[in-house]
Amino acid sequence: MSWIQPVANGLRSDHPVPGLPFINDERLPLDNPDAIERTGRNQGEGLWGRTDPLPDGGWVAFTTETKNRAYAWAVHQHPTYGRTVLLIRDQDMSDLHHDWTYGRNGFLYRHGGYWWDGTAWHRPGQVVDRAYENYDARPVEDAVTVTAADLLTHPGEPGNARIMKIADFTALDEPLPHWRDHLALWAASRRPGALPLDRCVIDLRAPELQPARLVDRTGLAQIAGLAPDDLPDPKYGRSKLPVPQTETAEGPRWSEPVARDWAEQHRRVHGPQTLLSATTAFGTQQPRGLVADHNRLTKIISDVLKDPDSPQRKSGFKRGKTTPEESAAQLAWWPAVALSDDTDGFIPVAALRTTLVEAVVGGLAEDVERAGKKNRAGVSLGDIRRDVVKLLDWYILREPDGTPVLFGEICLLARVRLGLEPRDVGDLLRRSLHLDSELDGETVDALLDLALPPSAKRAEDR
Numbered sequence: 001m002s003w004i005q006p007v008a009n010g011l012r013s014d015h016p017v018p019g020l021p022f023i024n025d026e027r028l029p030l031d032n033p034d035a036i037e038r039t040g041r042n043q044g045e046g047l048w049g050r051t052d053p054l055p056d057g058g059w060v061a062f063t064t065e066t067k068n069r070a071y072a073w074a075v076h077q078h079p080t081y082g083r084t085v086l087l088i089r090d091q092d093m094s095d096l097h098h099d100w101t102y103g104r105n106g107f108l109y110r111h112g113g114y115w116w117d118g119t120a121w122h123r124p125g126q127v128v129d130r131a132y133e134n135y136d137a138r139p140v141e142d143a144v145t146v147t148a149a150d151l152l153t154h155p156g157e158p159g160n161a162r163i164m165k166i167a168d169f170t171a172l173d174e175p176l177p178h179w180r181d182h183l184a185l186w187a188a189s190r191r192p193g194a195l196p197l198d199r200c201v202i203d204l205r206a207p208e209l210q211p212a213r214l215v216d217r218t219g220l221a222q223i224a225g226l227a228p229d230d231l232p233d234p235k236y237g238r239s240k241l242p243v244p245q246t247e248t249a250e251g252p253r254w255s256e257p258v259a260r261d262w263a264e265q266h267r268r269v270h271g272p273q274t275l276l277s278a279t280t281a282f283g284t285q286q287p288r289g290l291v292a293d294h295n296r297l298t299k300i301i302s303d304v305l306k307d308p309d310s311p312q313r314k315s316g317f318k319r320g321k322t323t324p325e326e327s328a329a330q331l332a333w334w335p336a337v338a339l340s341d342d343t344d345g346f347i348p349v350a351a352l353r354t355t356l357v358e359a360v361v362g363g364l365a366e367d368v369e370r371a372g373k374k375n376r377a378g379v380s381l382g383d384i385r386r387d388v389v390k391l392l393d394w395y396i397l398r399e400p401d402g403t404p405v406l407f408g409e410i411c412l413l414a415r416v417r418l419g420l421e422p423r424d425v426g427d428l429l430r431r432s433l434h435l436d437s438e439l440d441g442e443t444v445d446a447l448l449d450l451a452l453p454p455s456a457k458r459a460e461d462r
Contacts, residue, residue, distance in 0.1 A: 003112060003124070003243040004095055004096045004099070004109070006074075006087060006088050007020065007087050007088060007171035007172070008020050008021050008022065008023045008086070008087035008169065008171070009022050009086065009087070009186070010023060010025035010028065010073065010075075010086065010087065011024055011025050011026070011085075011163055011189055012028075012030055012083065012085055012191070012194075013083060013084055013085035014081070014082035014083050014084065014194070014200050015082070015084050015108055015200055015201045015202065016183065016200075016202060017086070018110075018179060019175025019176055019179050020176065021164050021172065021176055022182060022185070022186050023163070023165070023166050023169060024164070024165055024166065025085055025166075027166075028073055028075070028085070030075060030083065030085065033051040033060075033061035033075070033077070034051060036049065036051060036063050036073070037050055037051040037061055037062070037063060039063040039064075039066065040062075040064035040065075041063070043066065046064070046069055047064045047066060047069070048063070048064050048072075048093065049061075049062060049063040049064065050062045050063075050093070050097060052097075052101050054078075057078075058077045058078045058079045060074070060075065060076050060077070060100045060101055061073075061075045061077075062074050062093050062096075064090050065090075067166055067167045068166050068167055068169055069090060070089065070090055071087050071088065071089060071090055071169070071171075072087070072088055072090045072092075073086070073087060074086045074087075074096050074100075076100055076107045078107065078118070080118060081118050081195075081199070081201075082195040082199070082200075084107060084108065087169075089171070104134055104137075105122070105125050105134075105135065105137070106118070106122065108201055110203055111209055111246070111255075112124060112242070112243040112245045112246075112254075112258070113125070113243050114140065114209075116145070116201060116204070120139050120140075120143070121139070121140040121143040121145070121206070122138055122140060123138045123139075123140055123255075123258055124243060124258060124261075126258070126261040126262050126264075126265050127261050127265045127268070127454055128265065128408075128453075129408075129453040129454050129455050130404065130407075130409065130453050131411035131412045131422040131425075131453040131455050131456055132412070132422075132455060133412060136453075136454040136455070138257070140204070140206045140208065141206065141208065141257075142206055143205070143206045144205040145201055145204065146201070146202050146203040147197065147198050147199065147200055148183065148186075148187060148197040148198075148200040148202055149196075149197040149200075150198075151183055151202055152180075152183065152184060152187060152197065154180075155184055156178070156180035156181035156182070156183060156184035156185075157184065158181060158184040158185035158187075158188050159181075161178075161181040161184070161185040162185070183202075208255040208256060208257050209245060209255055211253075213255070213256060214246065214253035214255055215254055215255075215256055215259055216250065216251055216252070216253060217231060217234070217251060217252070219256075219259065220241075220242075220259045220262070220263075223256065223259040223260055223263050224259070224262065224263035224266055224267075225263070226266075242258050242261070242262040267450055268450055268451065269401070269404070272400040272401060272403045272447060272450055272451055273287065273401045275400065275443065275446055275447060276288045276289075276396065276397055276400040276443075276447070277400070278292070279291070280333075281295070281298065281329040282333075287398050287399070287400055288397050288400075289340060289394065289397030290336055290337065290339075290340055292397070293335075293339045293340070294332055294336035294337075295332075296336075297331075297332035297335050297336050298328045298331075301328040301331045301332050302325050302327075302329075305324040305327060305328060306324050339398075340398035340399070349395070352391065352394075353395060353399070353402065355391075356388065356391055356395060357406065357410055357413065359385075359388045360388060360429075361413045361414055361418070363382070363384060363385065364418055364420060364428075365417070366382075367381050367382055368418045368419075368420070379420065379424075381424060381425075383428070383431060383435060384428065384436075386435075386436045389435070389436040389437055390436070390438075392433070392437070396447070403450075403451040404450070404451040404452075406451075407448075407451050407456070408453050410425060411425045411426065411453050411455070411456045422455040423456055423458055425456060426448070426452045426453075426456030426457055426458075429448065429452070429456075430444070430445070430448050433448070
């Protein structure tokens, strides 16, 4: 999920974000999403608005703030949990719209992307589950929801706070000091019929978010099994790091579970390529299948060059300063690359991947159909055909970084088309590769641990 940092709360929001100021939102027609959209939509250059219904009821609405065009209003109306009104930067409108409408990751976000869906808190979405085309939802252990009533047990001083106006508003660089005073002013401004304070969600508390338990870059690297210098550069690769739970004078800090999730996704992205790599004749690391093709072609060409009766030998190639083996390695490299290069290679790799997905899913469809004809309650999945496993081997040895997408699409289509559970499909892939793959069993297990979607693995394998 994207992490949108709001800059202020609307005064009529039911769930204020801690540390942010309150803005007078009386100009927003909060009971009419279409009117919110029309406030900005097609009202002039640089202005926009949008509204959409939500699948489970309620709606979202957005509009550029016409009096301060750097910002936009974002409104989430939930049929049970009330209204969220945020002021965001105008360029963040589409990202927050996507998260609220399609993200399936709740509607309240705190501490760098921890999200609440009305019933439970979850960690920021980082580990991709391609069988569901979403991030794996991971609950926060021992999470406690903090409400406005909780915070106002010790009341603030509303006279020390003020409600800001949008026309001259500029986002603050630091959280407001004495924010409880501002919360008290917000509470005093609540209108009759508003959501009770004990249902207004403000924040999350959990052991993993205690400042003493957060980790810095060194801790993140250690959890990921990387050298600190191998982490993305903090200046130029910040977007490749997890969003921090807090910023300190010494740098960002992450919760340990967030760091572990990021490390898991990092291994999923980079692990298959590392696992299935080999050293070339030039001392570089490349996919194992490409190295095997290169070595095979090197031997073929080398044998030809050593043959005194071959036309190639008589052509004068031997006059070079390299040995036949070195010359052969040079000659063989690009043919080997072409064998697994989808651009203009000998084999259409992308088409092969599609064929593999359809072949595996087609075999599963036969199992489902057979169970239906025999009126069986469950579906018994037969092993993937040996020839298909052979092609799976060819593909993953030459495109190891594409393996998570391949397995994820198989699990996704099996679930959507056939109603099969991803973990049953994952069991089938594991069993079939153990039976017929040229990879050894230890490598098969390591690859599947890295490349299968989380929902396709048994609890004991996670």
